[in-house]
Amino acid sequence: EQRFGVEHKEELKKTRTNVDVLSMSATPIPRTLEMAITGIREMSNITTPPEERHPVLTYVGPYDDKQVTAAIHRELLRDGQIFYIHNRVESIDGVVEHLKKLVPEAKIRVAHGQMGERELEDAILGFWERDFDILVCTTIIESGIDIPNANTLIVDRADTFGLSQLHQLRGRVGRSRERAYAYFLYSADKPLTEVAHDRLTTIATNTDLGSGMQVALKDLEIRGAGNLLGGEQSGHIAEVGFDLYMRMVGEAVEEYKTGFVAKSEDESKFKECKVELPVTAHIPVEYLASERLRLDIYRRMADAQNSGDLDSIRDELVDRFGPLPEEAENLMAVAHLRTMAKSFGLTEVVLQGKFLRLAPLNLPDSAVMRLNRIYPGSIVKAATSTVLVARQSTPNWIAGGEIGDTSALPWTIEVLTSIVAPVKKIN
Numbered sequence: 001e002q003r004f005g006v007e008h009k010e011e012l013k014k015t016r017t018n019v020d021v022l023s024m025s026a027t028p029i030p031r032t033l034e035m036a037i038t039g040i041r042e043m044s045n046i047t048t049p050p051e052e053r054h055p056v057l058t059y060v061g062p063y064d065d066k067q068v069t070a071a072i073h074r075e076l077l078r079d080g081q082i083f084y085i086h087n088r089v090e091s092i093d094g095v096v097e098h099l100k101k102l103v104p105e106a107k108i109r110v111a112h113g114q115m116g117e118r119e120l121e122d123a124i125l126g127f128w129e130r131d132f133d134i135l136v137c138t139t140i141i142e143s144g145i146d147i148p149n150a151n152t153l154i155v156d157r158a159d160t161f162g163l164s165q166l167h168q169l170r171g172r173v174g175r176s177r178e179r180a181y182a183y184f185l186y187s188a189d190k191p192l193t194e195v196a197h198d199r200l201t202t203i204a205t206n207t208d209l210g211s212g213m214q215v216a217l218k219d220l221e222i223r224g225a226g227n228l229l230g231g232e233q234s235g236h237i238a239e240v241g242f243d244l245y246m247r248m249v250g251e252a253v254e255e256y257k258t259g260f261v262a263k264s265e266d267e268s269k270f271k272e273c274k275v276e277l278p279v280t281a282h283i284p285v286e287y288l289a290s291e292r293l294r295l296d297i298y299r300r301m302a303d304a305q306n307s308g309d310l311d312s313i314r315d316e317l318v319d320r321f322g323p324l325p326e327e328a329e330n331l332m333a334v335a336h337l338r339t340m341a342k343s344f345g346l347t348e349v350v351l352q353g354k355f356l357r358l359a360p361l362n363l364p365d366s367a368v369m370r371l372n373r374i375y376p377g378s379i380v381k382a383a384t385s386t387v388l389v390a391r392q393s394t395p396n397w398i399a400g401g402e403i404g405d406t407s408a409l410p411w412t413i414e415v416l417t418s419i420v421a422p423v424k425k426i427n
Helices: 006-013 030-037 065-077 089-102 117-128 163-170 194-205 212-223 242-258 291-303 307-321 326-343 365-374 408-426
Strands: 057-062 081-085 108-111 134-137 150-155 181-186 274-276 348-352 355-359 379-381 386-390
Touching: 030 212, 057 194, 065 081, 065 089, 065 150, 065 181, 089 108, 089 134, 108 117, 117 134, 150 163, 163 181, 163 194, 163 212, 181 194, 194 212, 274 326, 291 307, 291 326, 307 326, 326 348, 326 408, 348 408, 355 408, 365 408, 386 408
Parallel strands: 057 181, 081 134, 081 150, 108 134, 150 181, 274 348
Antiparallel strands: 348 355, 355 386, 379 386
């Protein structure tokens, strides 16, 4: 997909009346990835690598002749081959001469896009047939090359490459059972730009098999999402923050799919509900070590629309990681509480001091009387559609167990079911 622009893709779609499009990429371009995230396109992740594949050991650092020589020697000792990427055709022959001085015993050839078709094909086939050891080339080998015996990649001036390019280049090695090495080198004499530093940091930290998705998400963050209705495939939306823009697009897509269009902010289908309770509720690192998976679970729990969604998340966690610890159980209970509050139309369930604030909530006179009978000292603010439910503290002369469970979470659920639920059913 990297090789096609928006206009090219639209031309392909026009060849038939009904065309189904399947885009495949290790690192989707920002525009396509954003369409998938916001729901305009469907997305599937292939996260299982082929058997006996190992992650590519990745090094990012300044260029050093000794390190390059050592890397080449190590690969030659195991009868392997090396890709050396230098993306300047005018100076590529000088790089070859320099490598011949560093490693005189190695056989070296060149491949770049300005060569004739037969000459280029002869170079690639010769590398495939192990006629020589080092292929010095441009990014022409970025995709479509599968040479299992080449397991060391050296990229010169890696700071000038795009993030997706770096990941695609790294994919040229490690295509067999052998451990592969990738060296992304930059000039020690020239300062790195902030964007180049971000790219190299991302490529150094995301080395797991199937990490292309994380690389593409960072690329989307750095380059921007482009124009959904125009031809730009990257670029930031002016004046609007990235998160806000993504949310706005997501809401627009959902409105289009469901046919629900809010006439005002109060009528919006996408109401958030703030729940603040003094409860220790989170997924412990000891239970789920991967930060990426933890964030994904948090996101899915926040997006859950009903108890069924939460139950499926819970079943998945138990199946993959074992029984939930107490903190995770509390988190599930808070998530169930949030979905209940959302179904009642509440946007705030906040426990502050001795009061539980519920808003927006308008109670009829009968419900107010019931509220003051069950929870004496409660306050109803009709002007602001807010109800402050008084939480009774246990007197010193009464044992805590005699007046029931007053811990924050069960008590809050009790308030919603005894006070809010009957009112909403009547309405």
